Amino acid sequence: MNKPLPNSMRQGPDARGRFGPFGGRFVAETLMPLILEVEKAYEEAKNDAAFMAEWRRLLTHYVGRPSPLWYAGRMTDHLRAAAGAGQGAKVYFKREELNHTGAHKINAVLGQILLAKKMGKTRVIAETGAGQHGVATATACALFDLPCTVFMGATDVARQQPNVFRMKLLGAEVHPVTSGAATLKDAMNEALRHWVANVEDTYYCIGTVAGPHPYPQMVRDFQCVIGDETKQQMLATEGRLPDALVCAVGGGSSAMGLFHPFLDDEGVAMYGVEAAGRGVDTEEHAASITRGRPGVLHGNRTYLLQDDHGQILEAHSISAGLDYPGIGPEHSWLHETGRVNYVTATDDEALEAFQLCSRLEGIIPALESAHGLAYVMKLAPTMKQDDIVVLNLSGRGDKDIFTVAHHLGVKL
Amino acid sequence: MSRIAARFAALKAEGRGALIPFLEAYDPDPATSMAILRGFPRAGADLIEIGVPFTDPMADGPTIQRAGQRGLKAGATLSATLAMVRDFRREDDATPVILMGYFNPILSYGVERFCTDAAASGVDGLIVVDVPPEEADEIEPHARANGLDLIRLVAPTTDEARLPRVLAATSGFVYYVAITGITGTRSATSEALAAAIPRIRRHTDLPIAIGFGVRSPEQAAEAARIADGAVVASALIDTLAENLDAQGRAKPDAVRKVLDQVRALAEAIRATPKAA
Numbered sequence: 059m060n061k062p063l064p065n066s067m068r069q070g071p072d073a074r075g076r077f078g079p080f081g082g083r084f085v086a087e088t089l090m091p092l093i094l095e096v097e098k099a100y101e102e103a104k105n106d107a108a109f110m111a112e113w114r115r116l117l118t119h120y121v122g123r124p125s126p127l128w129y130a131g132r133m134t135d136h137l138r139a140a141a142g143a144g145q146g147a148k149v150y151f152k153r154e155e156l157n158h159t160g161a162h163k164i165n166a167v168l169g170q171i172l173l174a175k176k177m178g179k180t181r182v183i184a185e186t187g188a189g190q191h192g193v194a195t196a197t198a199c200a201l202f203d204l205p206c207t208v209f210m211g212a213t214d215v216a217r218q219q220p221n222v223f224r225m226k227l228l229g230a231e232v233h234p235v236t237s238g239a240a241t242l243k244d245a246m247n248e249a250l251r252h253w254v255a256n257v258e259d260t261y262y263c264i265g266t267v268a269g270p271h272p273y274p275q276m277v278r279d280f281q282c283v284i285g286d287e288t289k290q291q292m293l294a295t296e297g298r299l300p301d302a303l304v305c306a307v308g309g310g311s312s313a314m315g316l317f318h319p320f321l322d323d324e325g326v327a328m329y330g331v332e333a334a335g336r337g338v339d340t341e342e343h344a345a346s347i348t349r350g351r352p353g354v355l356h357g358n359r360t361y362l363l364q365d366d367h368g369q370i371l372e373a374h375s376i377s378a379g380l381d382y383p384g385i386g387p388e389h390s391w392l393h394e395t396g397r398v399n400y401v402t403a404t405d406d407e408a409l410e411a412f413q414l415c416s417r418l419e420g421i422i423p424a425l426e427s428a429h430g431l432a433y434v435m436k437l438a439p440t441m442k443q444d445d446i447v448v449l450n451l452s453g454r455g456d457k458d459i460f461t462v463a464h465h466l467g468v469k470l
Numbered sequence: 471m472s473r474i475a476a477r478f479a480a481l482k483a484e485g486r487g488a489l490i491p492f493l494e495a496y497d498p499d500p501a502t503s504m505a506i507l508r509g510f511p512r513a514g515a516d517l518i519e520i521g522v523p524f525t526d527p528m529a530d531g532p533t534i535q536r537a538g539q540r541g542l543k544a545g546a547t548l549s550a551t552l553a554m555v556r557d558f559r560r561e562d563d564a565t566p567v568i569l570m571g572y573f574n575p576i577l578s579y580g581v582e583r584f585c586t587d588a589a590a591s592g593v594d595g596l597i598v599v600d601v602p603p604e605e606a607d608e609i610e611p612h613a614r615a616n617g618l619d620l621i622r623l624v625a626p627t628t629d630e631a632r633l634p635r636v637l638a639a640t641s642g643f644v645y646y647v648a649i650t651g652i653t654g655t656r657s658a659t660s661e662a663l664a665a666a667i668p669r670i671r672r673h674t675d676l677p678i679a680i681g682f683g684v685r686s687p688e689q690a691a692e693a694a695r696i697a698d699g700a701v702v703a704s705a706l707i708d709t710l711a712e713n714l715d716a717q718g719r720a721k722p723d724a725v726r727k728v729l730d731q732v733r734a735l736a737e738a739i740r741a742t743p744k745a746a
Binding site for chain 2: 082
């Protein structure tokens with residue numbers, strides 16, 4: 059076994075699935091044996107060379123990895139134009155939106171579906187917010203000939219119609235969830251309930267770095283391909299590491315995938331961008347770290363939006379993928395240790411970034427990624443011209459054009 | 471001896487199992503749920519389970535989800551639930567009361583303060599659905615220090631290797647979840663229960679109650695005969711929900727109908743002596 063690095067921030071979680079005080083396995087007894095089975099199977103799989111080689115093969119030939127690291131020259135110039143003399147960092151995009159299915163989600167889905175196969179599970183369920191994880195899961199299930207049921211809040215079904223249709227084309231059953239605000243949180247509740255009732259044959263493919271241990275670790279490990287590639291590509295292109303990394307955070311899988319490989323690189327600053335909705339001082343936002351406090355939901359202890367009595371609050375964001383009142387437990391720990399800075403971007407700021415990116419770079423970003431870009435637009439002008447900032451462009455915005463048109467008052 | 475131990479000992483001497491009806495705090499309003507709680511013992515409840523409403527009840531089916539939403543809308547909180555138990559205790563010092571709920575409201579209240587206040591209010595035991603034995607140290611020391619039993623769920627999925635560990639972390643009684651599923655959905659067969667209960671008995675001397683899918687007097691009698699008690703929840707809440715008006719207010723005879731149902735369950739259990 060490798061000796062742990064002294065002072066490394068990459069050692070978590072511990073045997074109980076904790077990152078500091080966060081994480082854990084807060085699930086009903088009916089699920090507990092299955093959670094332990096997933097953990098055991100994953101521990102075996104990640105040390106199984108054939109398993110990992112098959113995952114890598116899929117990433118290369120099916121997903122199209124490595125995804126490019128793109129120097130966003132026009133965006134850089136645009137931000138420099140309004141910056142002070144000598145200011146305005148070089149902006150790079152890690153182009154996860156070019157992956158098959160249009161987002162980073164497929165990286166961890168393929169790993170998990172291979173695991174489900176290995177465990178002998180014969181059907182797969184998933185929750186989805188924006189529909190990206192649902193589409194990725196439906197895609198992998200089509201490829202591996204597994205029946206797939208995707209739980210999706212009825213509100214999200216309405217605002218993400220293109221992805222709903224995609225999932226159906228791929229042969230998945232989309233199950234609209236009407237409880238609560240009918241968004242991602244409720245979809246996850248319903249997926250967990252369904253899993254409890256179908257433990258024998260069903261694998262639950264969680265889309266983010268949340269849920270009970272081992273999910274936060276497992277999804278992170280698979281998503282680390284983003285940060286690992288970024289590191290290599292940056293060294294090849296610029297001969298050095300970037301000065302800052304920026305990524306939107308809902309549950310936080312794309313951010314964790316980008317950040318984790320850099321956690322021990324002291325010179326690299328990191329910014330997780332939470333959705334501020336209509337503003338963090340209103341009641342309509344999804345900024346769990348900025349405005350929440352620690353609690354337990356969906357199997358783990360983490361920062362949550364909750365009232366004074368520990369009841370979970372409904373989140374709000376223009377982006378369905380960020381519309382979640384919690385965040386992955388490792389993010390909570392990275393926040394409390396101060397390693398990652400958690401900041402916010404509003405619906406309006408994301409809409410502006412969405413349009414600017416489309417016009418300047420010819421890339422229509424997902425509304426999730428547009429939150430990250432909105433923060434880059436604030437951060438880059440405060441950095442020097444020879445500084446480098448990398449944005450995780452985690453998904454493409456095709457799915458969002460109807461939402462954006464609606465907000466801009468355009469009839470399609 | 472705790473109220474829970476005393477009650478199960480008395481029932482054992484009587485040669486029958488326990489009826490454990492459930493109500494959700496503040497469903498659909500404080501007065502109605504208090505009236506149901508007060509009426510439970512005379513209708514034949516041997517122990518009482520009170521659900522503490524939570525926005526995201528992971529193990530509950532639609533019936534209890536909706537009951538929780540009605541309770542929350544009516545202003546239910548953890549402290550309001552404790553106040554109900556205090557009121558109840560003014561006239562009943564013998565019937566054990568168990569709170570069932572999820573961890574976050576307890577965390578938010580403060581685990582230590584909650585255990586102190588719950589014991590002082592007359593609560594006897596806790597079922598915290600989303601705190602498995604692996605996370606027990608979150609709550610166990612404070613529960614124990616205050617004499618609160620931590621009643622654990624054992625599920626059909628709890629295997630032989632795991633069973634001793636779950637039972638070691640249990641006090642008061644064992645709650646056997648009869649089905650792999652959520653509350654108020656399907657029911658286990660007598661054969662499945664007859665196989666499951668002896669499996670647990672081999673590892674524990676604690677009384678065992680069966681819940682999830684126990685709806686009719688016949689099912690309750692069967693569960694209480696095979697194990698030591700039957701928890702009936704969704705079937706009672708369904709009755710309450712059927713007796714709400716269009717605005718969600720309890721109709722005049724809603725409480726009576728729920729208590730009549732408890733009476734029918736109790737009669738069936740009392741007419742069924744336990745297998746020796």
